[in-house]
Amino acid sequence: MINFNESQIIENAHYIYQQRSKIEAIADEICERGFDLLFFTSSGGSMSMLSPFDFWLNYTSNLPTAAMLSADLLITGCNRLTENSVVFMTSKSGDTKETMDAAQYVKNKGAFIVSAVGVENSPLEAVSDATILYAAGRPQELIFYLLIGKILYNKGFFPAYPDFAHNMKNLGAALADVRKQADEKCRQYAASYHQEPYNIWIGSGDLWPMAYSYSMCVLEESQWIPTKSVSSPEFFHGTLELLEKDVCVTLLLTEGPTRTMDERVKRFAQKHTTKLTCFDARDYQLPGIKDEYRSLLSPVVMAAVLQRISKNIEVITSHSLDIRRYYRKGEY
Amino acid sequence: MINFNESQIIENAHYIYQQRSKIEAIADEICERGFDLLFFTSSGGSMSMLSPFDFWLNYTSNLPTAAMLSADLLITGCNRLTENSVVFMTSKSGDTKETMDAAQYVKNKGAFIVSAVGVENSPLEAVSDATILYAAGRPQELIFYLLIGKILYNKGFFPAYPDFAHNMKNLGAALADVRKQADEKCRQYAASYHQEPYNIWIGSGDLWPMAYSYSMCVLEESQWIPTKSVSSPEFFHGTLELLEKDVCVTLLLTEGPTRTMDERVKRFAQKHTTKLTCFDARDYQLPGIKDEYRSLLSPVVMAAVLQRISKNIEVITSHSLDIRRYYRKGEY
Structure with a gap:
């Protein structure tokens, strides 16, 4: 099987899973602060990685949620976004121009920014209120399964979350x-x-x-x-x-x-x-x-x-x- | 110039424009009732005709707005949709299956349905709270320029609406x-x-x-x-x-x-x-x-x-x- 490094894949997932308590603490903080919108924004493939979590929220809860490309957000805005909104963003390099511009835009609105970033000490981390790091490659989704899953649990929409999260330990393998x-x-x-x-x-x-x-x-x-x-x-x-x-x-x-x-x-x-x-x-x-x-x-x-x-x-x-x-x- | 019937095009637009006062009365009724969401749903080309009006509302106002394909709505729902929502739909035949299923779905939610339909006495008209008829072919958009324009005007976001609507008299030509x-x-x-x-x-x-x-x-x-x-x-x-x-x-x-x-x-x-x-x-x-x-x-x-x-x-x-x-x- 060519181009396949099994231990690396498992290690990447483990690197995220070992931050589970940190990720859950961010979810708890979001719920304690309260929010009027859970908003996902990014570009291209990163946006596509985030979109299923907007889908999940809409399908299983009444929590306010929306998703929008960063380029569109920068020009037209989103009229639901306020200082009480939570914005989820992701960038492997942490310095993608469109994403950084969007981060600055939502920061100026006063929203709470949670980012998932592939490298330490990036510009995106600098403007974020909370950042979770992941190693190179997938599954960055694991961050959002834990983060959104815990928010849904806190709000009463996903009682099985603790068991689900426990199962996520095996996701990499x-x-x-x-x-x-x-x-x-x-x-x-x-x-x-x-x-x-x-x-x-x-x-x-x-x-x-x-x-x-x-x-x-x-x-x-x-x-x-x-x-x-x-x-x-x-x-x-x-x-x-x-x-x-x-x-x-x-x-x-x-x-x-x-x-x-x-x-x-x-x-x-x-x-x-x-x-x-x-x-x-x-x-x-x-x-x-x-x-x-x-x-x-x-x-x-x-x-x-x-x-x-x-x-x-x-x-x-x-x-x-x-x-x-x-x-x-x-x-x- | 082949396949071109100028008088028909002008007549189609005139057929809609002459219903201006009816369309504006629907906009007024929507504003008087109050709403928690202006929701656009349809399929394929009809959805694409409606989407710019969702875009317009978001860009120029703080009115709550959303758009979703009828097929997706039927399976996953939209968690913002309530009995206080207004739903805009369109169908040339007035009996497109997906659209009719979606109309029934939002009707069961108790939402207020406004439809634009190409023929009289269609099934879509039967389940709608208000219906505007158009003749064959474009510009059905004219219905929504007047309807959404008047809602924006009523809510203080489009003071120029009366003059804009007056200009729309010339849209067909x-x-x-x-x-x-x-x-x-x-x-x-x-x-x-x-x-x-x-x-x-x-x-x-x-x-x-x-x-x-x-x-x-x-x-x-x-x-x-x-x-x-x-x-x-x-x-x-x-x-x-x-x-x-x-x-x-x-x-x-x-x-x-x-x-x-x-x-x-x-x-x-x-x-x-x-x-x-x-x-x-x-x-x-x-x-x-x-x-x-x-x-x-x-x-x-x-x-x-x-x-x-x-x-x-x-x-x-x-x-x-x-x-x-x-x-x-x-x-x-």
Whole structure:
């Protein structure tokens, strides 16, 4: 299995999990202060990592929540954001310009900023009211499973949280195992489809951000492969007409509440193209994690699965994931 | 100028404008009842028509507003929606299944439903608390310019509304004129690019929904032309890497607040592809409408411009806009 460092993956998760009491203390502080909005803002792939937590809050509670791209926030604002709001942000480098500008904007509003950052002593940490550090690579999501989970628990919407959080101790090892379970299928997928001229990516609910960001931030950005992403319900409002037997379609199926929408796409697409690939969160075992929590974990399971496409495709195409034509090269 | 019926376009707008006092009375009733949320829900192209009004409310007022696809609403709900909310919906036929299910859902919540419908005595009208009818075709947006404009006026956020609404009397004629101004460029665009294997569509703010829906609901659905749509700020988080000299890029520039984001894309794209087309809302005269209102009107101006691509492309490709492989043909 190429490009795979199991101990590193487990160690990254452990690095976050050992901060559990610190993360829970931040959640407690947020609840004690009170808030009028839980607001998620970031850009590109980072925003897609955060979006499922906005989805989770809306679906399981009446807590006020919203999400918005930092670029849009900077120009149009969000009219719900006040000095009593809590803003969640993330940046690996801790100095992404758009994210920093947005952090300064919400700081000026007087909001309470909680950030997840990949390196110590970054500019983002400097303007944040609370910061949680993570080591390189995923699963940064673990920070938000603990943080948002504890807020939901404190507010009475997630009584199982203590047991859930205890299960999260095994998340790193489970996701390393998912990578092993997924590798062969992902290697074949990469080998079969890396030269396709057009790739339709579909997902819904808590996996729609993943369909959107994996196709754009990995296939387009790092492999220069053209894609289209569309959510499962919206697929039926236009993109369905493109399907013919040789059109490449990749569908992500969630174990979350919107699964029926993905299954509808599957039934339709398998009738109209021979190049349909389904990556189904349900297909992967999660050793050490109770089944009752699986419906929350599709985003992090799918991130692990799709990483095996990335790790294989760069070898197959002899095109390193790190090559860029333009991104962060000069001004634009 | 092919496929163009000027008097019909003007008549469609007049049909809506003559209902101005009825529309304003609905706005007044909404304000008198009070509300905790102004909520927009629909699907596909109809949702894209509504989204700029959610954008407008957020940008210019502190009124509580939200938008959500009907399919998502039906499964996950919206935790801000209560019996004190106002829900705006639209459907040309008035019987779209997803929209009707969503209407029933919000009706059960006890919300106040305002619908815009293309035919009389539809199922959607039957469950709505107030309905405004429009004739076939655009500009249905005119209903919402008057309705949302009057709500903003009543709440103190749009003092110029009476004059704005007076200007709207000329909207139909102005948009017919826009079509004449745009036709030759659109005809050439259709002739040049209808066989492109991949078409990147970009827009931002109040024109992002148009970039999204025109590429999906017209080019994909009715011409079977593969597209990718991405918002102007998000373009720089991945899709930019696809640009080479022969990659077809279509950029919509708004006169709204996010214009700087579109201009950034323009500066970048014109350096890296020879197949960049910019449709700029600023390029079209609007006879009978004051310049100070132009910044609100990009969605309806661009709808008129892009319709000239549609009307020309179906002749050039000998592929009627009405042909479908699958859409509304049998169950799926």
